[in-house]
Amino acid sequence: MNFELLIQLIVNGLIVGLLYGVIGMCFVLVYKSTQIVNFAQGEFLLIGAWVCWASLIYLELPFFLGFILSLCFMAAFGVLLQMIVLRPMIGEPIISVIMVTIGLSIFFQALMKWIFGVSPQSYPQVFDTQSINIFGLNIEMAYLMSTVIALIIMVAFYLFFKHSKHGLAMRATAFDQQVAQSLGISVKQVFAMSWGIAATVSATAGVVIGMVNGVSDSLSIMGIKVFPAVILGGLDSIVGAIVGGITIGVLENLAEFIDSQYLHIGNMYDIAPFYVLLIILWFKPYGLFGTKDIERI
Amino acid sequence: MSQAAVKIQQASPLLSVNNIEVVYDEVIQVLRGVSLDVPEGEVVTLLGPNGAGKSTTLKAISGLLKTEDGEVTRGDITFMGERIDKKNAEDVVRSGIFQVMEGRRIIEDMTSIENLKLGAYTRNDTQISQDIEMVFHYFPRLKERTGLAGYLSGGEQQMLAIGRALMARPKMICLDEPSMGLSPLLVKEVFGIIEKINKDQGITMLLVEQNANYALKAADYGYIMESGKIVLDGTREQLLSNEDVKEFYLGGGNEERKSFKNLKSYKRRKRWL
Numbered sequence: 001m002n003f004e005l006l007i008q009l010i011v012n013g014l015i016v017g018l019l020y021g022v023i024g025m026c027f028v029l030v031y032k033s034t035q036i037v038n039f040a041q042g043e044f045l046l047i048g049a050w051v052c053w054a055s056l057i058y059l060e061l062p063f064f065l066g067f068i069l070s071l072c073f074m075a076a077f078g079v080l081l082q083m084i085v086l087r088p089m090i091g092e093p094i095i096s097v098i099m100v101t102i103g104l105s106i107f108f109q110a111l112m113k114w115i116f117g118v119s120p121q122s123y124p125q126v127f128d129t130q131s132i133n134i135f136g137l138n139i140e141m142a143y144l145m146s147t148v149i150a151l152i153i154m155v156a157f158y159l160f161f162k163h164s165k166h167g168l169a170m171r172a173t174a175f176d177q178q179v180a181q182s183l184g185i186s187v188k189q190v191f192a193m194s195w196g197i198a199a200t201v202s203a204t205a206g207v208v209i210g211m212v213n214g215v216s217d218s219l220s221i222m223g224i225k226v227f228p229a230v231i232l233g234g235l236d237s238i239v240g241a242i243v244g245g246i247t248i249g250v251l252e253n254l255a256e257f258i259d260s261q262y263l264h265i266g267n268m269y270d271i272a273p274f275y276v277l278l279i280i281l282w283f284k285p286y287g288l289f290g291t292k293d294i295e296r297i
Numbered sequence: 298m299s300q301a302a303v304k305i306q307q308a309s310p311l312l313s314v315n316n317i318e319v320v321y322d323e324v325i326q327v328l329r330g331v332s333l334d335v336p337e338g339e340v341v342t343l344l345g346p347n348g349a350g351k352s353t354t355l356k357a358i359s360g361l362l363k364t365e366d367g368e369v370t371r372g373d374i375t376f377m378g379e380r381i382d383k384k385n386a387e388d389v390v391r392s393g394i395f396q397v398m399e400g401r402r403i404i405e406d407m408t409s410i411e412n413l414k415l416g417a418y419t420r421n422d423t424q425i426s427q428d429i430e431m432v433f434h435y436f437p438r439l440k441e442r443t444g445l446a447g448y449l450s451g452g453e454q455q456m457l458a459i460g461r462a463l464m465a466r467p468k469m470i471c472l473d474e475p476s477m478g479l480s481p482l483l484v485k486e487v488f489g490i491i492e493k494i495n496k497d498q499g500i501t502m503l504l505v506e507q508n509a510n511y512a513l514k515a516a517d518y519g520y521i522m523e524s525g526k527i528v529l530d531g532t533r534e535q536l537l538s539n540e541d542v543k544e545f546y547l548g549g550g551n552e553e554r555k556s557f558k559n560l561k562s563y564k565r566r567k568r569w570l
Contacts, residue, residue: 168415172404178364179402184390184419184465 002261008137009253015143017229017249018150023205023222024230024241025157026198032174032236033194035094036086039101041202042223043108048074048203049210049219050116056124063126067207071200078199079192086195087188109220120216146208153201154242161238170194174236225270228277234287243289248273309378310334311501312358312394312469317372317382319350319357321365327353329525330372335469340495340502342512344546345522351505352399354522355471358503359396360386377468391419393468397461399477399505401454405447409439409457412446416464425464432460435490452483456490463494469501476508484508488515509546513537521546 023041030038052070055061061069085104089097127141161167173180173190180187206219213219229248233240255272259265280287312335319328328350335341343351356362357369358376364386374382381389395416403412413432417425433440436456442449446457455475462470475491476484488511495502495515506512513519519536521529529539536542 165414165418168407168411169418171407172415175404175406176402178361179398179404181364181386182359182361182390182396182398182402183415183461184387185415186385186387 004136005260006257009257010250011137011139012143013250013253014246015139015147015249016253017246018242019146019205019209019245020222020226020229020249021242021245022150022153023202023226024233024245025154025238026202027226027230028233028236028238028241029170029194030198032238033170034082034086034191036097036101037235038198039098040104040108040223041198041226042220043105043112044074044078044199044202045206045209045222046112046215046217046219047077047108047206048199049206049215050112052203052207053121053123053210053215054116057121063124070207071203074199074203075196078196081199082192082195087191090191105220105223109217113217116215118217120214120218122214123211126211140212142208142211145211146205149204149208153204157238166190166193225273228273231277231287232280234289237287237289240287240289244287248276251276311337311377312503313375314354314358315372315374317354317357317374318370319353319362319367320370321367323366323368327367327525328357331522331525331527332372333520333527333530335501335503336518337468337501338495338499339517340492340504340515342504342506342516342519343522344506344509344512344519347507348524349522350525351522352473355396355473355503355505357382358389359394359471360384360389361396361398387419390465390467394471395462395465395467395469396471397458397473397475399473401451401458403446403449403454403457403461405445407446408444409442409446409449412457412461413464416461417466419465428464428466432463435463435494436460451478452480452487455479455483455487459487459490459494463498463500467500469503471503471505473505474507475504476506476511484511488512491515509542513547 023045026044027038027041030036030041048070051073052066055066055069056063059066081104085100086097089100127145129141131138131140132144133139161171169180169183169185170190170193172183172185173187177187180190205222209219209222225248226245229244230241231244232247233242233244252269252272255268259268314331314333316330316332317328318326318330320326331350331354333341333343333354343354345351353362353367356365356367358374358381360381362368369382372382373380376389376392376394379392381392381394384392404415407415410429413429414425417428436459438453439456439460442453446454449457459470459472459475472491475487479487491502491504492515494500504512504516513533513536516533518532519530520527521536521542529536529542531539537547
C-alpha cells in the first residue's frame with residue numbers, strides 16, 4: 001500500500017473539499033433565501049475566472065488588482081441577474097424558475113465559449129514557486145492560497161450572518177418572508193444581495209481553481225459536482241454545505257486511490273461522489289443537516 | 298402657523314382609516330367600508346368575532362395585505378397626514394407603524410437578542426443596545442432566556458414580539474390578538490405591560506382582540522366589527538355599559554336570559570345590523 005500517495009490524496013481532498021464547501025455555501029445561500037435551486041452556480045465560477053483572466057491578459061493588471069476587479073464585476077453581475085431575470089419570476093411555479101436557471105447555465109456557457117474560445121487558457125504565473133513542501137507533502141501554492149481564502153470566506157460568512165444587520169435580515173427572510181417584511185426588511189433587496197454574494201464568492205473559487213487547472217469549460221462542471229456535497233449536507237444548511245463539501249472532496253480522492261491501486265476501472269474520481277449521493281438520499285432524504293418540511297394537510 | 302391651523306392639526310388623528318374596501322385575490326371582498334380613527338397617544342381597540350375582518354384591517358394599515366394578494370380597492374388610509382394605503386409593508390414600517398402579527402411570529406431559529414436586533418432593522422443610530430436594555434426592563438424574564446427563541450414559552454414569545462416592536466421606536470404599534478393562546482395570568486401580565494408602554498413611551502396602540510374584557514380595560518376607545526363592517530363604536534365607558542356588548546362579548550347581559558327557558562331567544566340573538 002502506498003501511504004505517501006494516500007496521504008497526499010487525502011490532503012488534496014481536504015483542500016478541494018473546502019472549495020466545494022465554499023461553492024456549496026453559495027448554493028445554499030441562494031436556496032435558503034430565495035428557494036431557487038441554482039443550476040447556473042457553476043457558470044458563476046466560469047464567468048468569474050474568465051473575467052479575471054481577461055483583466056490580467058488584456059488589461060495587463062497585476063494579479064490581485066485583476067482579482068478584486070473581477071469580484072466587483074461579479075457582485076454587480078449577480079445583483080443584476082437577480083433583478084432583471086429572476087425578479088419577474090417571483091411567485092411563479094418552482095419548476096419554471098429551475099428551467100430558467102438551467103437556461104441561464106447553457107446560455108452563459110455558450111457565451112463564454114463565444115467570447116473566449118473553446119481552448120483552455122492558463123493564468124500568468126502568480127507565485128514565484130509553484131509548489132511548496134510541507135512535511136514531505138507537495139502542496140501547490142494556489143491550493144494553499146485557496147485554503148486560506150476558503151477559511152477566510154467561511155469565517156466571514158459566520159460573522160456576517162451572526163452579527164451584521166443585513167445577515168440577520170437574510171436569515172429572517174429565509175425563515176419567513178412575511179415576518180421579514182413586517183420588520184421593514186425589503187425582501188427584494190435581500191434576494192438581490194444573496195445573488196450578489198453567491199456570484200462573488202463563487203467567482204473567488206473559480207479563479208482559484210482556474211489557477212491550478214486552467215480556465216475552461218470544466219469549471220462549470222464544478223457547479224454540478226457541488227450537488228452531492230450540498231445534498232449530503234442538506235440543501236438548507238450552511239454548516240452542512242461545508243461538511244458535505246469536505247466529505248465529498250476526501251471521498252473522491254479516496255476513490256481515486258482505491259481505483260488506481262486496486263480496481264483499475266478508471267474515472268472513479270468523477271463518479272464516486274454521485275454514488276455517495278445516491279446512498280445518502282436513500283437513507284436520509286433531507287441530507288445530514290437538512291430540516292424536514294412538515295406539511296399539514 | 299396660524300392658531301386655526303394648529304387646532305386642526307391637533308384635532309386630526311394620528312391614523313385615519315377612511316371607508317376602505319379590501320378584496321383578496323381580486324374576488325373575495327372582506328371589508329365593506331371600514332372607517333376608524335386612532336388619536337395620538339391613545340389605545341384603541343378593535344373587537345369582533347372570528348372572520349369579521351379585524352386582522353385584515355390591521356394588515357391593510359401595515360401594508361402586509363399586499364403579501365397575501367389583498368388590495369385596498371376603495372377608500373384611503375392616512376398616517377400623520379400622509380397616505381399609506383399604497384405603500385409596501387417595509388415603507389410603512391419606516392413611516393412609523395409596526396405590526397405585531399397574530400400568532401407572535403418571532404424568528405424561532407434565532408436568539409431573543411437577535412430577534413430584538415432585527416426589530417431595529419430600519420434604524421441607523423447607535424442606541425440599539427440601550428434599547429435592548431429598555432426592552433429587558435419591561436420584560437425581565439426575556440433577559441434570562443439566552444437560547445433560541447423557538448424554545449420560549451408562548452407568553453415569552455409574545456413578550457419578545459412586543460419587545461421587537463419597541464425596538465423599531467415606532468409611533469404606533471398594531472397588536473393582533475396578543476392574548477391568543479396565553480393563560481389568563483399571562484394575558485393579564487401582557488396587557489399590563491401594553492398599558493405601561495403606552496403611558497411611559499406615549500406609543501399609540503391599535504389593539505385587535507377577541508378577549509373583550511381585557512381589551513376594553515386597556516383601551517380608551519373601541520370599535521366593534523362584524524362581517525367586514527364597523528357596527529358600533531364608543532369610548533370605553535360607553536361600550537362597557539352597552540347591553541349588546543355585555544351580552545355578546547363580556548358574558549353578562551340581562552338577568553332574565555340566564556334561565557334555560559329563554560335560551561332559545563338567546564340563540565336567536567339579534568345581529569348588529
